[in-house]
Amino acid sequence: MAHSIVPASTKAPLLVCDEGLSVWGGVDPATGVIIDALHPQQGKTLAGHAVMMPTSRGSCTGSGVLLGLAFAGTAPRALIFRESEDILTLGVLVANRMFGHDMAVLRLSDDEYDRVAQQNSVEITPRLLTAGSIELSLSPVASDALALSDDDRATLDGQHGPARQLAMEILTTMASAQGAPRLTDVTRVHIDGCIYASPAFLTFARKMADLGGKVCVPTTMNAISVDHANWRAQGVPESFGTPASQLADAYVEMGAKPSFTCAPYLLDNQPKHGEDIAWAESNAVIYANSVLGARTIKHADFMDLCIALTGRAALTGVYLQENRAPRRVIDVVVPNEIDDAFWPMLGWLVGQAAPDRIPLIRGLENTSPSEDDLKALCAAYGTTSASPLLHIAGITPEADLPPAPEADHVSIVAADFARLWAEFNKGADTVDLVALGSPHFSARECAQFADLMDDREVNPRITTIITLGRSTLATVRENGVEKRLHTSGVRIVPDLCWCSISEPVFPPDAKVLMTNSGKYAHYAPGLSNREVRFGSLAQCAETAVTGKAPSMPPNWIPALPRNNPT
Structure with missing residues (x-):
């Protein structure tokens, strides 16, 4: 039909x-x-x-x-x-x-x-x-199938003000299109629409703020498009910096917390297992569902604010237990002696193998991924899959859910990693920029990179930048890691991330960048129009010092046959 x-x-x-x-x-x-x-x-x-x-x-x-x-x-x-x-x-x-x-x-x-x-x-x-x-x-779309509470109807009638009324109109129209039987309460919201990707974002936010919009549940904010306190000193033009900061200010005016991070799971008070939340930002949604066992669909920008203003979300998708079962089983042949580059690569490959359904990943039962490894996996997965959730046997909290009856099986093998490595490393080996923090670096990752750079300095020809959230910046400032990184020549930029960065904070003369992020390796050619190299955190540190990307993949990735197309 x-x-x-x-x-x-x-x-x-x-x-x-x-x-x-x-x-x-x-x-x-x-x-x-x-x-x-x-x-x-x-x-x-x-x-x-x-x-x-x-x-x-x-x-x-x-x-x-x-x-x-x-x-x-x-x-x-x-x-x-x-x-x-x-x-x-x-x-x-x-x-x-x-x-x-x-x-x-x-x-x-x-x-x-x-x-x-x-x-x-x-x-x-x-x-x-x-x-x-x-x-x-x-x-x-049949709108009469959506059951509304008395307060929902009062909101639609304008009894809670025009901003909340408009938010509820948009929310209920989408809920009907999604086939939701009713709305559900949420405990918290994460706003993604604060990135200044076009003037439309400010137009929308300013209109809702001018209508008197106020959030009614605890609401955090994603990374924004400028370092809010320092963009003028960084040389960002007024024509961009002013509306980008005004966009962030509009959400703060409506009651959102200026957390300015694309990794809200790194903040205090993580969502609990089974908690209904409403997060936007794809990597955060996938991490919350998969690693924490919280429940949120991948809410679009603008819908995030509509939910924050009403405290209500459509009861659909992975909010419902029956929709959290895996529909594809992916068996992974894990190479020997993997390093941290394995996890974002695996996420990208799993997303490609399950672009429109929830996967169950098997074969990792004897591995011990860190929270940062899982962060990297979820972020890369979100670039190639529309699904808001994945399960990893023996690791994630809902991996014992039985696969749906129609679930099929595919495999990921060593040759798949080799092909992806070649795809992610098409750039020249002379690197101008090392880009870290997509998603935002954790305090642990900052400390690890500081250890890797100990007694070494960034090559004078290279720019090395870590992007992170304000909360993480406060931690590394207090524990001395920020000073160690600065001593090595590493720049730290808060509030924005690599998916929202622009010149001149992004070095205009850089032609080739290197990253440890599968997400940014995927998006960077289109977003920055630069060549890309990809590698582990240790390889990024080595490149920051030498200015050269590694010429060969790590030992755990087999070499492709010479006649194998990439």
Whole structure:
């Protein structure tokens, strides 16, 4: 059955994406061109097209980037999915409801999707899709199936003010589209929409703040786009620094805590097992569900604020116990003598193997990953999978959940790591920048890097930067690690992260960067337009000193045959 999720009328050529796309980090917000260097449709444009993809993936910021595309006139005319999809749908809904930009969002069955994908163009009305000789009737979303409490209805009637009313209107519209039976209370929220990815983010936040919006549950904030206290001294132009800091200020004005970290699980008072929370920021969502056993779907930017203003979220997805079971079992052949580079690489490969479903990873029962290893795994997994959850047998708290009856099996072997290593290391071996902290470094990682740099200094030709949250900065300042890092020539930048950094904080002359982050190795070519090298933390330290990336992969990764394409 074909469904009209957000109705609109349009006629457009088709762009069929073979894989899901993270619009944030994968699309140029000024032009609509796909810039994800690892996406099959790189170089194609969303602008003016009816874009088909199985579902979206990657960053929760995609909803805001989609709104920015609408403001810039470079948005698609329609989005057509075959799976459930929340992030881009929310962006379209906000563009339509708050700012009058019309785009259609449809969801088709597998057969309908495959037939339409063979055509060159589509014509869409609220009730009908026409593509060549194909005509599909479109069913609207049933809103009367969503049960609301008396307080929910009072909020919709405006009894708690206009900001909360608008938030509840958006929330209930999306909940109906998601098929949620009702809303549920949440105990805390993490805001991702504070990254200044386009002027649309500030326009949205300022409108909600001007309407008198105030959060009603404890709310933390993601990394922002500037070092809030120091951006002027760092040479950031007023044209960017002012709106970026104003965006952060708008959320603080509405009652959010200025935590400014993309790793909220590093803050005090972690969520508890079984706790219903509402987090945005993909790596944090995956970590909270997978490692902590808390419950949150991957909330899109803007929805995070709507939930913070109401304290309510749609009871759907992995909030429900029956939706937390694995639907793909992945057996991993673990090489001997792995180092910390194994974990982000594994996360990326697992996401590629399970792009649209929850996996159970087996074969790691005899390993002992640290919290930082799991952080790196979850972050890289979020770049290639739309799923908000993974299980690791013998390690994560819900790994004993029986796989769903339809679950299938795949394997990840040593050759997969070799191919990914080659993909992540296409850059030249002369490195100009070592980029650490994606997600934000923990105090432990800072101390480890300080140990690796002990009695050594960063090469004068190299810039080495660690990004971290304010809470972590306070810890390393108190325990002396900050001083040790500074003595070695390492720069520490709080508040922002590598996924939101811009020149001149990002060294303008740097042509090749090296990172230990699988997430940033994936996104950096598109975000920074630089060449990338990837390696372990120890290899990053060595590169910071020598200026050269390692010429060979670590011993635990086998060499690829010379005729094997990368």
